[in-house]
Amino acid sequence: MLQAGNRQFKLDLAELHAICEANYARLLRLFPDYETSNYREFQLGPARVRLEVLERCRYTTIFRLTQQHAEARWLGGLRVEVRAYHDAGMLEVGSFQSHRRIQPRYSYPNDKMHQQDEKSQQNRFLADWLEHSLANGHSSHPVSVGT
Numbered sequence: 001m002l003q004a005g006n007r008q009f010k011l012d013l014a015e016l017h018a019i020c021e022a023n024y025a026r027l028l029r030l031f032p033d034y035e036t037s038n039y040r041e042f043q044l045g046p047a048r049v050r051l052e053v054l055e056r057c058r059y060t061t062i063f064r065l066t067q068q069h070a071e072a073r074w075l076g077g078l079r080v081e082v083r084a085y086h087d088a089g090m091l092e093v094g095s096f097q098s099h100r101r102i103q104p105r106y107s108y109p110n111d112k113m114h115q116q117d118e119k120s121q122q123n124r125f126l127a128d129w130l131e132h133s134l135a136n137g138h139s140s141h142p143v144s145v146g147t
Helices: 013-030 118-136
Strands: 039-044 047-056 060-068 077-085 092-098
Touching: 013 077, 013 092, 013 118, 039 118, 077 118, 092 118
Parallel strands: none
Antiparallel strands: 039 047, 047 060, 060 077, 077 092
């Protein structure tokens, strides 16, 4: 039984899918030549960002996104692994910093003190970070995208 003030958490699957679809499109704008190139680097303010292909399969690609040398007080060493599902057009966080295999939802409290919507929060953060990278990233090597 739930106590006063506690509500059962419900995962909003439609919202999560929309975020993952938008993140897929954002990543492809940042790294359009991922099929022929293994990495892409650019500056994001004082930080150096690297998008790297870890594994290519027929329907999926696993990427590692890293941000280094940023101001130590704000994301000094961001590391996120994501899986792109090409047939579905979705991008999902697989690991965030050192946390792997995040469940879609958690009971709260739990042993690792994950938020109930930890996976959704990570994917929303990725959306904000990718959008920020698109708006503010600078590369010395422009990418030409064929039509």
